[in-house]
Amino acid sequence: MQGFCFTKQERFMAQSTNTETVSLPKIILFGDSLTEWSFYSKHSKGIGDVLTTRYAGRATVENEGRAGYSSTWLLPHFDSLIQRVRQQETQPPLLFTIWLGANDAGLPEYRPYVPLDKFEANLRYFIDTILAEEKMHTTKVVLIAPPPINLPASDENDLDLGPEVQAYADAAREMKGYKIYVNKAVYARKVMEIAKSYGSDRVVGLDYWRAVVNSELKEQELETLDPDVDVDFESNDKRLPGSGLPGSQNFRKGMFTDGLHLGTLVITRNSLSGLHKVS
Numbered sequence: 001m002q003g004f005c006f007t008k009q010e011r012f013m014a015q016s017t018n019t020e021t022v023s024l025p026k027i028i029l030f031g032d033s034l035t036e037w038s039f040y041s042k043h044s045k046g047i048g049d050v051l052t053t054r055y056a057g058r059a060t061v062e063n064e065g066r067a068g069y070s071s072t073w074l075l076p077h078f079d080s081l082i083q084r085v086r087q088q089e090t091q092p093p094l095l096f097t098i099w100l101g102a103n104d105a106g107l108p109e110y111r112p113y114v115p116l117d118k119f120e121a122n123l124r125y126f127i128d129t130i131l132a133e134e135k136m137h138t139t140k141v142v143l144i145a146p147p148p149i150n151l152p153a154s155d156e157n158d159l160d161l162g163p164e165v166q167a168y169a170d171a172a173r174e175m176k177g178y179k180i181y182v183n184k185a186v187y188a189r190k191v192m193e194i195a196k197s198y199g200s201d202r203v204v205g206l207d208y209w210r211a212v213v214n215s216e217l218k219e220q221e222l223e224t225l226d227p228d229v230d231v232d233f234e235s236n237d238k239r240l241p242g243s244g245l246p247g248s249q250n251f252r253k254g255m256f257t258d259g260l261h262l263g264t265l266v267i268t269r270n271s272l273s274g275l276h277k278v279s
Helices: 008-015 047-054 075-088 116-132 163-172 176-198 208-219 264-278
Strands: 026-031 060-065 095-099 140-144 203-206
Touching: 026 047, 026 075, 047 060, 075 116, 095 116, 116 140, 116 176, 140 176, 176 203, 176 208
Parallel strands: 026 060, 026 095, 095 140, 140 203
Antiparallel strands: none
């Protein structure tokens, strides 16, 4: 993950507890259900909860997540949010996280789906608006890649693939669930490409997809994914956790609350270690 550091002045604002003379800066979390439910999920302690606790008395963490929304559906909400910052904020927000792609990266027949080029255009609009906004001239933008999904493990776990099992694997790759699994990785890679393209210490990317997958691969004592190498999903030996392919395993208990939403184990081991580096 790319990183940046706050200036001495920004750290002073975040650490000040004298709310009478110094208003608390904001950390704005923007996204879909992965953001919205991270504040009060009954199943897990999410990013919103953890950051709220960590910055208690030093910064206000604002929940701007909207469950079920895509990046396109969030455009009007984003514009309203920026307008509110212009009118109400006395100092720039410290962080503005953008965690999208979970709904965008579905399939065309599913309504929240957003084509990859439009998804990129939306993210760039969000980032460019923040970078150009006078009231946000020091705000850091954290792009968070969507996580994988957790498809049911196949009953066929024989890694020595014969013709029959290979045919089953080929058929599984044509299933809608696996196509969505692959799409999550494609959209996650695009998020990281966008973050890198800015070449700015104000825009960083958190490869959450790879962090979650690698965490499970380590647990299974398997080779982890190189951060700079794209995954070849056509390769017969790429039976990644949660993919549902023959020979693959589910993510372990505590990683997901369902097939999409994240559990406490993921939040603890992946997201916070990355967010700590930028805050």
